[in-house]
Amino acid sequence: MTVRSLGWPVMVTLGILAAWEAVVGALGVKPVLLPRPTVIAQVLWTKAPLILEHLWPTLYEIALGFLLSVVGGVLVAVLVTYSTIVRKGFYPLIVVSQIVPKVAVAPLLVVWFGLGGTSRLLLAFLIAFFPMVINTATGLTSVDEDFVRMARAYMGSRWQIFTKIRLPHALPLIFGGMKISITLAVIGVVVAEFVAAQRGIGYLIVMANGLLDTPLMMAAITALSVMGLALYGVVAIVERAVIYWQQPTDPARGGFA
Amino acid sequence: MRESVTLAGVGKTYASGVEAIREVAFQVAQGEFLTLLGPSGCGKSTLLTMIAGLLAPSRGTIAVDGAPVQGPRRDVGIVFQSPVLLPWRTVLGNVLLPIEMLRLGRRPWEVRARDLLAMAQLTDFAAKLPHELSGGMKQRVSICRALVHDPSLLLMDEPFSALDALTRDQMGQELLRIWELYRKTVIFVTHSIREAVFLSDRVLVMTPRPAAIGFEIDIKLARPRTLDMQESDEFNGYVGVLRRAIETGGRR
Numbered sequence: 001m002t003v004r005s006l007g008w009p010v011m012v013t014l015g016i017l018a019a020w021e022a023v024v025g026a027l028g029v030k031p032v033l034l035p036r037p038t039v040i041a042q043v044l045w046t047k048a049p050l051i052l053e054h055l056w057p058t059l060y061e062i063a064l065g066f067l068l069s070v071v072g073g074v075l076v077a078v079l080v081t082y083s084t085i086v087r088k089g090f091y092p093l094i095v096v097s098q099i100v101p102k103v104a105v106a107p108l109l110v111v112w113f114g115l116g117g118t119s120r121l122l123l124a125f126l127i128a129f130f131p132m133v134i135n136t137a138t139g140l141t142s143v144d145e146d147f148v149r150m151a152r153a154y155m156g157s158r159w160q161i162f163t164k165i166r167l168p169h170a171l172p173l174i175f176g177g178m179k180i181s182i183t184l185a186v187i188g189v190v191v192a193e194f195v196a197a198q199r200g201i202g203y204l205i206v207m208a209n210g211l212l213d214t215p216l217m218m219a220a221i222t223a224l225s226v227m228g229l230a231l232y233g234v235v236a237i238v239e240r241a242v243i244y245w246q247q248p249t250d251p252a253r254g255g256f257a
Numbered sequence: 258m259r260e261s262v263t264l265a266g267v268g269k270t271y272a273s274g275v276e277a278i279r280e281v282a283f284q285v286a287q288g289e290f291l292t293l294l295g296p297s298g299c300g301k302s303t304l305l306t307m308i309a310g311l312l313a314p315s316r317g318t319i320a321v322d323g324a325p326v327q328g329p330r331r332d333v334g335i336v337f338q339s340p341v342l343l344p345w346r347t348v349l350g351n352v353l354l355p356i357e358m359l360r361l362g363r364r365p366w367e368v369r370a371r372d373l374l375a376m377a378q379l380t381d382f383a384a385k386l387p388h389e390l391s392g393g394m395k396q397r398v399s400i401c402r403a404l405v406h407d408p409s410l411l412l413m414d415e416p417f418s419a420l421d422a423l424t425r426d427q428m429g430q431e432l433l434r435i436w437e438l439y440r441k442t443v444i445f446v447t448h449s450i451r452e453a454v455f456l457s458d459r460v461l462v463m464t465p466r467p468a469a470i471g472f473e474i475d476i477k478l479a480r481p482r483t484l485d486m487q488e489s490d491e492f493n494g495y496v497g498v499l500r501r502a503i504e505t506g507g508r509r
Contacts, residue, residue, distance in 0.1 A: 146341045153309050153335045154355040154406075164357070168345050245345040245386050 035215040043219040051223050054204040058189055059227060061117055061200070065124025066185040066231075070178060072125065073132020080133070081140040081166075094133060102126045103191050110196045120197070124188030128181035135177030139170025172246060175239040182235050186228045201227075261287040261410055261442035262308060266317035268467075269303055277303050279467040280317070285442055287409070292445045292453040294499065295463030301446045304468070305414050308444065309335050321410060331359055334403030334441075336416040340395035342387040342402075348374065349383040352401045359406055366405065373401040376435060393424040397431065404439065413445045417452065426484055429455055433482055450503070454495045455482060462502045472502040 017037045024036045031039060044051065076094070079086040106123050113119040143166050151161045193202025201224050208217035262285040269278040277300045285291045293301045306312045308319055310329040319326040321333065334355075342351045349370060356366040374383055377397040387395055396416055403411055417425045429452060436443060447453055453460045454476055462472035476495055478486060486492050 144341075146337055146339060147343070149306075149311055150335070150337060150341045151354075151358060152311055153329050153333065154358040155329045155331060156358040160358055164354070165343065168343070171345075243345075245388065 032212055032214050035218060039215050040218045040222060043215045044222060047216060047219065051201070051204065051220055054199055054201045054220070055223055055227060057117075057199050058193065058201040058224070061120050061189045062124060062182075062185045062227075062231065065121045065188060066128055066178075066182050068121065068125045069128035069132055069181050069185065073129050073177065073181070074136050074174065076129075076133050077136030077140060078162075080137045091137075094130070098130050102188070106192050106195045109192070115196050115198070120189050120192035120200075123192040124185045127188040128185040131180040131184070132174070132177045135173045135180075136170055139173030140166045142173075143169045172243050175235070175243060178235050178239075179232060182231050183228060186224070186231070190224065259287045260284045261289070261322060262444065263320045264304075264308070264317065265319075267304070267307065267314045267319060268316035269300070269307065269312070270315045276467040278314075279469045281463075281468065281470055282317075283461060283470060283473075285444060287442055288440045290436060290443045290445065290456060290458045292447060292457040292460045293463055294447060294450065294453045294460050294503070295468070296465060296503065297448055299463045299465050300468035301463050302414050304463075305412050305444065305446050308410075309333055309412050331406065332408045332410060334406070334408040334411045336396075336399050336403045336411070336413045338415045338418055340387070340392075340399040342395055342398060344387055347384050347386060348379060348390070348398050351387065351398055352405050354402060355406045361406065369407070370401070370405050373404055374398075376438065377401050377431070391424075392420050393428055396420065396428060400432065400435065404435070404441070409442060411441045411443045413443065415446055415448070418447070418449070425452070430482075430484060432456065433480075437481060450496050450499045451487065453499065454478070454492060455487060460499060462499060472499075474498060474502075 021036050021038060024034055035043075076086075080091050081087075102123060105126070106119075109119040109122055113122060147165050147169070148161060151165055156164070189200070190202040190205075193200040194206055197203040201220055204220045205217055205224075208214070208220060264284070265282050267278065267281045268276070270276045281304060283291075293304065295301050303312065307314050308321070308326065310326045310333070321330060324330075342348075343354070346354070349367070352370045352374065353363055353366065356363060356370075371380070371383065374380055377400065379394065379397060379401070382390060382394065382398075387398070390398065396419075400416070403413075417428045420428060433456060445453075445456060457476050459473065459475050461470050462474075463469070464471040474495070478489075478491060478495075
């Protein structure tokens with residue numbers, strides 16, 4: 001997305017915020033139900049130290065959970081691609097296990113691993129890992145057979161075919177998986193914080209909710225959203241640098257423009 | 258003249274029981290340009306794949322430079338119907354791929370790769386990515402790649418069939434120019450009669466499945482060959498003979 005293409009979404013967002021401000025002000029809605037955007041901004045500013053204090057551990061756990069799911073997902077995908085036993089025996093199990101809503105497992109994880117970071121990391125990993133496996137495995141196996149034949153004709157070993165052909169071919173799909181995983185990792189950590197935590201932005205949201213401090217709750221949600229967007233942006237920027245040979249897919253470019 | 262490639266009683270029956278190739282035997286002399294001509298799906302690509310060592314024959318033996326083919330060999334270059342260029346590698350990087358696969362050390366071979374690109378009039382494109390090239394240029398890159406490790410045998414599987422007619426004529430001429438410079442043994446597969454006559458020293462016509470060699474003819478047109486020759490009576494005489502050979506199922 002170029003700076004120019006940001007113009008439209010920014011304008012639409014500002015429009016919505018202005019309408020929100022005006023309607024809430026005109027109808028006299030209580031802040032506990034729906035605070036005005038300016039009130040939320042004010043809280044964001046005045047309570048920034050508190051919000052940041054809770055944002056950092058969340059950010060750390062999201063990043064770690066995401067990295068774990070990327071590394072783990074790619075490794076499992078390699079096993080799925082190269083090992084018949086894993087592909088035929090375990091892969092269907094992994095796919096079927098996705099039917100279990102991982103969010104529902106969160107309380108169980110707390111029982112098993114306690115209130116510490118382990119259960120939060122594990123939930124983030126469980127949620128974010130699956131798209132990595134699916135996308136990477138698809139990328140590794142969707143190589144045109146002609147490329148493999150060509151490499152074999154030049155006496156390429158399995159390792160060479162993997163590093164020089166299959167893996168680079170899979171990179172666009174791997175990054176596609178990472179874009180999904182990073183948003184899922186955010187969900188995983190925050191949900192785990194809802195269930196049991198003494199700190200973190202999810203904890204702050206639940207606490208503010210208990211105090212009926214809706215402006216603080218919405219300020220925390222805003223901070224969380226901005227962080228999620230930034231994380232997604234980092235992945236997208238890295239993708240652009242790594243996959244220089246093709247344009248990333250970008251739905252915002254579409255339409256008749 | 259020394260033999261480069263010898264096929265004796267080569268046949269292929271797939272595990273499914275389908276007999277793709279009944280029995281094929283021929284020899285190719287060193288430096289010869291031999292074309293296998295036949296309708297699509299007659300098994301000529303299968304035959305080429307077996308000579309490349311990518312597929313084992315069910316019967317018979319294949320030998321390259323006197324040694325039986327047991328798998329891919331380092332002195333064979335291969336060009337496929339599509340250019341099969343890695344989109345993330347530059348033109349030069351693609352040409353050097355066989356060097357990397359064969360672990361030959363990039364440095365000394367880069368000079369040769371650049372020479373080949375110069376000869377294929379691609380010097381200015383060495384640092385470009387494949388998607389910036391036209392179809393004909395891509396196929397020229399893949400020919401450079403097939404020649405980079407200095408193989409003695411060049412296998413070409415309908416390399417120009419995906420190109421438009423004008424580019425195709427040009428590429429044929431280019432190929433002959435390169436061949437006359439390096440004098441590799443070439444086994445060329447095509448279903449175009451005119452292409453076969455224009456390029457080859459000798460043409461083998463293959464019968465439909467299960468494949469066998471049905472007809473053989475030496476093309477005695479003078480070299481170097483020019484596109485003008487395609488209008489000569491001699492050229493069209495060969496074309497006529499081959500057309501009739503294919504119509505009668507490749508049988509004399």
